[in-house]
Amino acid sequence: MSRDEEFRAYVVSARPGLVRTATLLAAGDAHLAEDVVQTSLTKLYVAWPRVRREGPDRYVRRILVNAFTDETRRPWRRERAHAELPDAPASAALSVEDRDAVRRALAALPPRMRAAVVLRYWLEMDVAETAAALGCGQGTVKSQTARGLDRLRELLGPLDGPAPTPTRSTS
Amino acid sequence: MTDLRAVLGRVADLADPAHLAPGAADADLARGRRALRRRRTAQGAGALVLVTAAAGVVRNAGPAAEPSRTVAPVPSPTVAEPTPPASTVVPTTPAPVRPAVRLVAYTGRQPSGYTVEYVPQGWEVQGANAFALVIAPKGFADQNPDSFSGKIVVMLRSRDDTGTPVGTPVKVGSGTGYVNRNEEETATVLTYKDTRGNWVQVQVPPSLGWSDKEIARFGEGVTVTRHADPGRG
Numbered sequence: 001m002s003r004d005e006e007f008r009a010y011v012v013s014a015r016p017g018l019v020r021t022a023t024l025l026a027a028g029d030a031h032l033a034e035d036v037v038q039t040s041l042t043k044l045y046v047a048w049p050r051v052r053r054e055g056p057d058r059y060v061r062r063i064l065v066n067a068f069t070d071e072t073r074r075p076w077r078r079e080r081a082h083a084e085l086p087d088a089p090a091s092a093a094l095s096v097e098d099r100d101a102v103r104r105a106l107a108a109l110p111p112r113m114r115a116a117v118v119l120r121y122w123l124e125m126d127v128a129e130t131a132a133a134l135g136c137g138q139g140t141v142k143s144q145t146a147r148g149l150d151r152l153r154e155l156l157g158p159l160d161g162p163a164p165t166p167t168r169s170t171s
Numbered sequence: 172m173t174d175l176r177a178v179l180g181r182v183a184d185l186a187d188p189a190h191l192a193p194g195a196a197d198a199d200l201a202r203g204r205r206a207l208r209r210r211r212t213a214q215g216a217g218a219l220v221l222v223t224a225a226a227g228v229v230r231n232a233g234p235a236a237e238p239s240r241t242v243a244p245v246p247s248p249t250v251a252e253p254t255p256p257a258s259t260v261v262p263t264t265p266a267p268v269r270p271a272v273r274l275v276a277y278t279g280r281q282p283s284g285y286t287v288e289y290v291p292q293g294w295e296v297q298g299a300n301a302f303a304l305v306i307a308p309k310g311f312a313d314q315n316p317d318s319f320s321g322k323i324v325v326m327l328r329s330r331d332d333t334g335t336p337v338g339t340p341v342k343v344g345s346g347t348g349y350v351n352r353n354e355e356e357t358a359t360v361l362t363y364k365d366t367r368g369n370w371v372q373v374q375v376p377p378s379l380g381w382s383d384k385e386i387a388r389f390g391e392g393v394t395v396t397r398h399a400d401p402g403r404g
Binding site for chain 2: 004007008011012015016019020021023024027028030033034037038041042043044045046047048049050059062066070098099102103106117118121122124135149152156159160
């Protein structure tokens with residue numbers, strides 16, 4: 001199979017999951033999510049001969065998180081973060097109010113804290129994998145995840161996950 | 172009690188269905204191919220990979236700034252650490268991949284554009300000018316400092332190369348570098364920003380057997396001086 005055929009086959013199978021993960025990282029902003037996925041898959045194609053041997057999933061997750069944090073640093077993204085989020089598509093199964101509340105709660109987390117929560121609880125990556133994807137230490141992953149959960153619980157009520165951390169004063 | 176994953180799923184469902192369709196993969200492939208073509212064009216115009224000659228042409232900053240092509244080989248360094256006897260095999264062609272060649276302290280005369288703390292054991296600074304530092308095995312058959320095949324080359328990234336580096340991230344000092352291997356696996360390039368904000372590129376041959384971390388370790392010992400010039404192309 002040629003490089004193009006391999007890459008395309010991988011993207012067809014992996015893209016839906018990547019888009020959903022990116023949508024979480026972007027707290028529901030579908031445009032930002034698509035930008036992040038496109039950037040990541042472009043980099044994946046360029047690196048394909050090497051990455052295909054290691055397994056592309058781990059590589060693309062790391063690239064996805066890096067692309068997301070890079071995007072959040074761009075000036076026009078920072079302005080957009082303070083503006084109204086795009087309208088959510090309607091869903092018959094869930095109330096719009098519920099979805100908006102969750103989206104706002106996720107958006108309230110700083111980008112890397114949000115990424116730690118998404119990698120740990122959506123992708124169900126372990127602490128070591130999450131640390132590698134975020135380019136930080138495992139202790140940082142644990143503290144960012146715990147703070148993220150605490151914040152989500154403050155905003156959304158009880159969540160089925162690890163017990164909340166003791167309250168600490170922060171300066 | 173609400174399940175966290177179910178909660179997250181509500182936001183994941185906001186994904187645009189058009190972005191989930193198989194047709195999107197064709198656009199991804201087209202973008203990837205364009206990016207690869209751009210990278211190959213940039214590399215072919217004068218970055219590092221296996222440039223064998225005419226380095227002065229691609230790195231010339233302008234008609235009034237023809238760089239000196241006379242590169243004086245720096246005397247062989249004195250190895251500061253006690254080491255086992257060097258191999259008596261003098262490579263005449265790039266060697267196949269083998270266990271990593273050890274880094275040793277460099278104590279020879281430092282070139283003007285780039286200084287180094289370490290060199291691979293049994294290697295020497297073969298040549299240097301404002302545009303490139305070239306390190307090769309002692310006695311290497313190819314003594315042309317403008318020829319990079321099988322050698323370590325340190326350069327600044329071209330002024331015309333302004334894109335975001337791609338590659339495998341690796342820690343270099345307090346920052347992050349990016350490692351790229353060419354498709355033919357004949358050279359590896361580390362690109363990183365040093366503490367002074369210079370984008371530095373280090374090309375190493377597979378004969379060194381270095382991992383990304385070992386390449387980064389070498390890069391941490393490189394200092395770009397004010398005499399270095401990134402050139403164009």
